[in-house]
Amino acid sequence: MRHTELSEQNCPIARSSAIVGERWVWPILRSAFNGARRFDDYQRGTGVARNILTDRLAGLVENGILVKALPEGAVQGHREYRLTDKGRALFPVYLALMQWGNEWTGLPTPPVEVQHTPCGHRTRPTVVCSECGDPLVARETRPLFGG
């Protein structure tokens, strides 16, 4: 199977991994969530070679994660790459990945954490069951196939 075929599979993990299971995509999304708009913002935010960055940004536009457009209100100038609703919806996945990285990748202290502004607390993003609110762990779930 080729990697591009993942996006055709009838599987949410295959389809999402065809987009975010690609080198440099998470650092690019990190830049976007931290406010990057222009190509040079992304370049500074990631340190990726410009030709690779060009390719990845185009892929994220093609997949509907970013939109390439003039700045709001502008009629000319450099186009920006802004997150779409689909892209912003990756934010919880990003937080869950950040939490895992803070806990499991040998960082002496978490270099970045997240404040939840409505409650004001330093938060530990947690993946829970929508129905009972308890954290979800592998041994306590069962896949249900066929929707």
Added chain:
Amino acid sequence: MRHTELSEQNCPIARSSAIVGERWVWPILRSAFNGARRFDDYQRGTGVARNILTDRLAGLVENGILVKALPEGAVQGHREYRLTDKGRALFPVYLALMQWGNEWTGLPTPPVEVQHTPCGHRTRPTVVCSECGDPLVARETRPLFGG
């Protein structure tokens, strides 16, 4: 910057994306979470070419996500690839990614959903604040740098 250097950065997203931001890794983890142990299980579960699968499994062992060992109680035979604690800790990230895939990748109906066995309900994995329990969204968080 080279991709391998991501794992050295003082950033949880860089370090985690050096592991899971790689082609085929999520479908391999899907197989692992669905019970794959032997090389052939992973091959059937992913459809990835065997040489690529060999490379990715070795990378996941090197990064401490899988451990390669004889089946429990066996003294000889084929070695299996089993999830470590570090690998199982990716399960919440996997669920968050699955949820995003179900909602945003054009699947007509979710082909796989998750039952939370303790409460018995079909669950919608949700990333919430550990302190107040509310779902985390991009506009309501602020990064805190420096631990």
